[in-house]
Amino acid sequence: MKTTSTNAGILPSRQAVVYAGDYLNKLAGEQIERECRIRLQEGCDELVVNFSQTELVNSIGISILLGIIDSASNQGAKVVFSDVKQETVELFDLLGVTKHADVEIKDRLQQRLW
């Protein structure tokens, strides 16, 4: 069960969900990276970064996501980017980010309502 009251939580299947929010594109996004590292140290083996509240991802965001991927890879954990907008998926593809993480696209209806 996902909680919405906090930014992150560990699910019973050792899956942790972290909400990228709009902090990802600033230096404050390093906090998300730290949060992910904590979840990985707590034993999570699948890290889900949720982009439902993230409109776009800039270079700082990419750098932070690569940091998350690196930490997960060192711990042997899987990274999933969920609820990602089509435009962002294209960027991830272009930059090779999708080679290191699974990406789940936000469904079209949701995207239109966004």
Add this chain to the structure above:
Amino acid sequence: MAEERHKLVHTFGALAELGQEVSSKPNFHETMRTSLHLLLGSLAIMRGGVAGYSRFGHELNMLATRGFGEDFPLTLALCQEDERQFLGNGLYPIEISQAKVLPFFQIYDHSFENSALELFVPLVVHEEMVGAVFLGSKATGEPYTSYDREIVCAMARHIGVAIAQRNMMAELERRADENRKLYENLRMTYNDTVKAFAAAIDRKDKYTEGHSVRVGKYSEIIASELGWSEQEIEGAAVAGYLHDVGKITVERKIINAPYRINAKESTELNKHPRVGYEILMPINHPYADVPLAAKYHHERIDGRGYPDGLHDREIPYIAKIVNLADSFDAMTTDRPYKRRRPVNEVFDDLQRNAGKQFEPQIVTSFFRGMYNELTGEAKEKRFRRLLGREFMETEGMIPMLRSSLNAMTPTSPLTFVALD
């Protein structure tokens, strides 16, 4: 085509943000961290670092890193050959695998390999090495293209300029600090010289030994009571210390005469303010009015003073302060021809002559300073140190001062109304 455009928008967005970042953020370390994020994120580079270069230590000190292992050194030493090669290379990426002939890459080969570093960019700004950028592989796993290298160069240049600016600021601050210390030393030397000079002036007259120093201290108290700045207070003290410097040209027998001096001797003695001015004028004082205080400390508000018979506003304010300090000390110390006067007479004299000889505001400040010390409102015992316990504990001092203050400030009924 659309992909290319998308990539261009992303990269140029990063470049624009980097330009803004290095020119606006006051926190250098945050700027370096953000700059590294922007550089890595623009091309999706898995790991990297930015280092500043110390010309004195010949070493690169890491300012920000991403994805380096814990064993990656935070300081990397360079030899002269490395530095020469990097300067010659300029701000262009060096392929680490192709540059292993250089001692730098041989020494740190293991660390670079462990962090999978591919490019090293010496940050050369105005023909000076200010730092370096280390870059790992791209997320695509593809080699860096010439386009990527151009982007890396453009962004590294921004980072280099930011480091160079920071170095320049640090250098300026260091020099400003050095100047401050030098100025402080000079100021102390000047003040010590002034005090030594004041002591030398006072040695001419055994009766007025310590007079110049006391006038300096009284002037300092008055200036502080008037709410002057620290520098102005110091200037007032110096003016007091040096006010009688012209007396060094007056014959000792006139200064030490144990009788009221005659007209001729008086004319001789009265030259000392102008002589003092002439002595002090060529000196480059940190306080501009010091020579004027010496020249005009015997002028009176009513125009009956000397050497020029100036009236009220024509007299520099500092000279008015020194005038009161000088007169007060003369009244409260024994002279060859005159004993010190009782406290009540001194206060009466100051009060009566306010507006004639003395500036009323200065008299009020003087009384208030003494009153505050006696009532304990002012903690520092400045007057007691100068006048001694006997004077300060004269019976009825506080009521006397209160009455003098009330007389001096009749339109201010809220202050110093007699309570007992």
